[in-house]
Amino acid sequence: MDGLIQLWASTGLSNFQADQAVMMAVGFGLLYLAIKKEFEPLLLLPIGFGAVLSNIPMAGIAEEGGLLSYLYLGIKSGIFPLLIFMGVGAMTDFGPMLANPKTLLLGAAAQFGIFGTLFGALALNLIPGMNFTFKDAAAIAIIGGADGPTSIYVASKLAPELLGAIAVAAYSYMALVPLIQPPIMRALTTEEERLIEMAQLRHVSRLEKIIFPGILLILTAMLLPSAAPLIGMFCLGNLIRECGVVDRLSKTAQNEMINVVTIFLGLAVGSKLSADQFLRTETLGILVLGALAFSFGTASGVLMAKLMNVISPENKVNPLIGAAGVSAVPMSARVANKVGQESNPHNFLLMHAMGPNVAGVIGSAVAAGVLLALVQ
Amino acid sequence: MDGLIQLWASTGLSNFQADQAVMMAVGFGLLYLAIKKEFEPLLLLPIGFGAVLSNIPMAGIAEEGGLLSYLYLGIKSGIFPLLIFMGVGAMTDFGPMLANPKTLLLGAAAQFGIFGTLFGALALNLIPGMNFTFKDAAAIAIIGGADGPTSIYVASKLAPELLGAIAVAAYSYMALVPLIQPPIMRALTTEEERLIEMAQLRHVSRLEKIIFPGILLILTAMLLPSAAPLIGMFCLGNLIRECGVVDRLSKTAQNEMINVVTIFLGLAVGSKLSADQFLRTETLGILVLGALAFSFGTASGVLMAKLMNVISPENKVNPLIGAAGVSAVPMSARVANKVGQESNPHNFLLMHAMGPNVAGVIGSAVAAGVLLALVQ
Amino acid sequence: MDGLIQLWASTGLSNFQADQAVMMAVGFGLLYLAIKKEFEPLLLLPIGFGAVLSNIPMAGIAEEGGLLSYLYLGIKSGIFPLLIFMGVGAMTDFGPMLANPKTLLLGAAAQFGIFGTLFGALALNLIPGMNFTFKDAAAIAIIGGADGPTSIYVASKLAPELLGAIAVAAYSYMALVPLIQPPIMRALTTEEERLIEMAQLRHVSRLEKIIFPGILLILTAMLLPSAAPLIGMFCLGNLIRECGVVDRLSKTAQNEMINVVTIFLGLAVGSKLSADQFLRTETLGILVLGALAFSFGTASGVLMAKLMNVISPENKVNPLIGAAGVSAVPMSARVANKVGQESNPHNFLLMHAMGPNVAGVIGSAVAAGVLLALVQ
Amino acid sequence: MEPSLSELLLPGLKLMIIGMAIVYLFLALLVWIIGVTARLVGTMSPAPIQHTKRSSLEVEKEEAELVAVIAAAVECQSRSLN
């Protein structure tokens, strides 16, 4: 009988706590969103699964010595998000942005999503139960960058205990871009604006594409070294892609390497979805702020495009592509294209929207550098 | 001359000890079995090579600071066997088992190979020179699970000093399944039984396949958390495979990731094949017990199938597929098919045998959980 | 204003030191050589990029806790160079060498490039400003082996502070083989010698190819255990390639695994290109010695071939293939072929030169073992 | 003092009985749940009336072949890493 009692004492049933059950349900909810709704499944599936695994009572998978505790070292050290960023760099074509560099300003404007949210998070302290430090606020704000690895990198430095909620919010809202953005885009533009057709993009030479990551890196090194790890690895990936002499490295960085790291990163993020860190009033605040951040960013991008049309009316920009400045590559570029085609089915904005889209990635990495430099 | 003397003193020849030479011969023996006899070459080749490398005198490849000592950390932490298990999950099709779930009971029965062997290992203490603790016995017994990563995972937790012998025995007997099983299967069945044809398997929907890993994980979390790391990673791999939205992760988990980890795992297991741990009377006991474990498991599976036919005679099971319950995927399912075709060449048992086959993997992971929970 | 001042104080501009700027320029120089001149781009691109990243002021990417400091652990432990060596083994076909084993002696002769340079490095201490210890000299000498991973492995053990300069010199000179070798080869051979046609290579059976890595490993274990990690991993890769039963491991070792490790290794080597370790008189000495080492090695190989023709005139060797003994696979074999075809366009020396070429890899690993055993 | 043999064997017997019982119970429970799930799934999603001309299986198989051929072709190239 001793054995049976010992065994019963070791079962999950006898040790389940309500909040662990809730967190496992959250994990399964994320799996549902990932699989059924196809919400960023590459990340949300491992994150959801990691949440389930780490909340199994007695198993200790996320505790010291458990598998997920080892994987988390890859986030704590920054290695995983930086390798993902390198892989994303190897997948990114800067061509459309280089062809029309002023779209970079749209990517800049959309970062208001970050800084506006930072202010909002601090203001939320007015509400009882919400208690965000300056660091917390900065980590939450980065959700507005609409960039997964950047969010995880910044959160792991500034507010590791919020990492789970922030990553979940970032990827969820990225998946919700087709729902969040269109109403804002329609509200802020007139029909004529949405009908603007843009001039065909000029040809960008291979040399320009090879030089660009170097330029970006030098500028970062000189002006904002705190963004250098993120932007540096991004540039490395992009250089590997464009230089044409190390295709085998490029292929591996875009495929097997990023796939393996994605699984590990997702599981490790999921291991931070523990009850005591996630089932708090603050998480609600994070979810609300995340939605606001995306809305702010979208609006800023669109308004910036309209401003640019006022300043230089001879070479107009369709303001819909301003919304793509939040990054969320390539989802928000597709949304811009789709909303544009509602007005004119023959207006192909996709390539034009890819410019602000990848500019948004640079913009949020720059913003991340500002936060890492000024918030400690 | 000093240099020459110093050099001679640093050669292997002047430092070779007999037992190191023997262990290198064991290593080359494993390489021979792997390459010439195709005994589970994916694992036995790296294991054999690791054994050779770690027994080179003066080189210290398996000692503190040597390559294999670093690779061994991947086993000690459980990371390597769990990643392999994830990859195996991504390679496993539960369809045949879901189509005929009662074959799970065959996979359960075959685990008698584990627990019977545990008892046998304890009884071996009667023989002078054999000296197995309770933990040792449990680690040895898991060989009967016929599942490589499970054996390595359990042995690394319960009896790391026996890891080398246990892993070698597990993989060797898995390779010997076509020799060990058929006589037992023939002895325990009648010709009529071997001629039983089974109804065609029903179609299993994609949804059932997606839901199954979740169900298995919940059940494990509630009843046997000690099995949660193993079963959890297995379920993750299977979910990645079946969900259909993360095929790039599935491909990597089944190929590059598992290949890299297999090389590292094999080398690290080989590093535990040192003379002082392997050249002992106990190793003989382990080899004998391993053979018994496979035989017990095979017999239990077959007898369980016969029992099921007695209980529900309207829907008969060919008892040969009971032998596939030991796991050893897909070798033992193939053996069941082949022995069945000796009686009737047109009786295709392969798919029917895949049910108990993959059930055996679950069964031995459950048994591993029981051992980890109750043996400390 | 505080924020602005704080930000300015955190910029690279306000913290740039002249030597960091110089080192970043060195890094961009390596990128230029890698991309534009295709100097061993697989390694020099990551090395150059690592040099740029690690010299960004304030970013601390190569400092304790930075990404490159973690990656450097893979070099310090020897894991990365050994894994690369395994991958190279999996890419190497020993067939041409086994068909004409006496070409091994050409690979032996070319190692004079190593030991002659060792003596030269010690002699350089005569020049004021140069200050090489015995260990430094040995680490520099290994450049003459014309083998990247071997150089990195030895340098990381004997003179980690010279690692950056040594790796850069090794890969640069390997890329310069088509410029360095031909004049030496022409100077040391007569037109008749260059016209020598060699007998067609005999067929080498699969069994011989499978057995060879085992033989090489046993010999190393008995005579030179200090070379066992390098040669052992090389043999493992080659056995995986030739045995024919683990092709999935071979494929991964030759592709994804070596690609990932190459990126990491290159970045980590680049992190050792810091101003205080690279901008010294000694670096000039290393560059001069590296060029000498390659020249010595080339000359020794050619002269050895001529000596062999004197000793056994009935079965002549074209002395041009002696130059391939330095390794630098497959560049120097191609050079031998090309110089040969200048004299007779129908004389195909490529396969004949592959023999000394891969023998040179073994030779330099043996020489590395000698250095590691005798220099401490 | 080493444990006597009966001190070792008795727990072994107990573990054997408990262990087999748990394995059976666990997998039997799984059999039951799989059955329930299959019925629930069957209830919720009536059998799809598709597979009109070519089964999706056929298409998948063709695609797999194509991928295999392309993979082989890609694989065959460029291995110049030293």
Place this chain on the structure above:
Amino acid sequence: MEPSLSELLLPGLKLMIIGMAIVYLFLALLVWIIGVTARLVGTMSPAPIQHTKRSSLEVEKEEAELVAVIAAAVECQSRSLN
């Protein structure tokens, strides 16, 4: 003593202004440098005089094919990893 709200909000406002300013400056600088680079590159390597003979129809057809291929590739892989 926790910081009062205004003590938190004021730095937040400052950070917002400084941050947006830096992001704009950084990217605007990048716009300028990209322009300069494009001109330098264009100067150094004169525009290749190609596309002379082929009809716009041919080009369109090729582009259509390309689009089809890219669409297929994108659908097959769906690299929405971010």
Place this chain on the structure above:
Amino acid sequence: MEPSLSELLLPGLKLMIIGMAIVYLFLALLVWIIGVTARLVGTMSPAPIQHTKRSSLEVEKEEAELVAVIAAAVECQSRSLN
């Protein structure tokens, strides 16, 4: 006290001589063993009487193709890693 130059150069010379001797001996031994092995292998497995009509190059090329196809096929299926 730094070591004097001759204190450094002499060991260097010694190492050079010992090192080259070992490299030569090692590889010469390997030459001999390879020769012995080739003869033993040749003795044990008498030379196959093949290569009658088609050149070995053709066969090798075909084999390489076959290997690629089979590898792709095998890769796609049956993954018996356990």
